Amino acid sequence: MIYRSLMFTPGTKKERLLKSVSSEADALLWDLEDAVHMDDKEGARETIRQALDELGDGPAKPIFLRVNQYGTPWYADDVKLARHENVTGIMLPKAESAAQVAETWEGMGASGELIVLVETALGIIRLEDIFSGPNVTGVAFGAIDYAVDADLTLTEAGLEALYARSRIVTYAKAAGIPGIYDTVFPDVHNGESLRTRAASARALGFNGQMAIHPKQLPIMHEVYSPSRDEIDWAVKVLDYAENEAKGAGVFMFDGKMVDRPIIEKAKQIYSAGERYQLIIGG
Structure with missing residues (x-):
């Protein structure tokens, strides 16, 4: 824990x-x-x-x-x-x-x-x-x-x-x-x-x-909890990676490059949000 x-x-x-x-x-x-x-x-x-x-x-x-x-x-x-x-x-x-x-x-x-x-x-x-x-x-x-x-x-x-x-x-x-x-x-x-x-x-x-x-x-x-802005960013990045950029190794999102480490960071933020019940219903 x-x-x-x-x-x-x-x-x-x-x-x-x-x-x-x-x-x-x-x-x-x-x-x-x-x-x-x-x-x-x-x-x-x-x-x-x-x-x-x-x-x-x-x-x-x-x-x-x-x-x-x-x-x-x-x-x-x-x-x-x-x-x-x-x-x-x-x-x-x-x-x-x-x-x-x-x-x-x-x-x-x-x-x-x-x-x-x-x-x-x-x-x-x-x-x-x-x-x-x-x-x-x-x-x-x-x-x-x-x-x-x-x-x-x-x-x-x-x-x-x-x-x-x-x-x-x-x-x-x-x-x-x-x-x-x-x-x-x-x-x-x-x-x-x-x-x-x-x-x-x-x-x-x-x-x-x-x-x-x-x-x-x-x-x-x-x-020690992710902020609302961080959670919103993580949700958008993960959604974009799963749908709009599915299969792409690297892509642009909001004018910035997103690759595997950025996606992993988004996953960490999302996971912390779930752990502290800041994300309800996924």
Whole structure:
């Protein structure tokens, strides 16, 4: 699956966890890692378990657990909790090897979705290894931890992390991983800058982003969805290719050359429009 937004909720308060299910987020990230103090790890796991039990027949949207880092005292029990019938999958933080991915996959019962969170220099250079197994369904970039690890200074423009972002997208596309998610944007009240950063990430090939507050969701959904103009263009190109220019390898449309790559781009836009229910009835 591909999600435009994955929203974090700390695993310490059951009421907030249950409330998040009614949010506009495409998917939820119930957090056992950074949002939980080390003294509260086991309590948070039990709180999440109770919340999952209260969902009854199933949640209204996908729920992922961001477990604690591989090798920590809490990791194994966090991963086992993902076997709960109401959990969609796991986000594995600070992923750095195929071995970590394989052990996580087995620990979660060898089923569900597995998103790796790459947020260290070692993780960035080991992407080929991390993606080498068949079970990774998504990858997310953790820019804040990466900046600490690589001693970078995060800026408004974001150029300091351009290499990491481009490498993530390139390796993920080569490995056939569908979901590619950008880092959280910590300034909750700065919607204009969030829009600029999301548009930049989308241009690089990211198709969604992690959120920390519901007010960020409308901007993310707008940026990571095709616009009405893009959908209209895609529909016209595909219709023209199928009918007026059927069998032609290249043709002119609205004064511009259209060949196979342009048609494939139109198909991508159309598919995204269908995925986000922006095209009704085909």
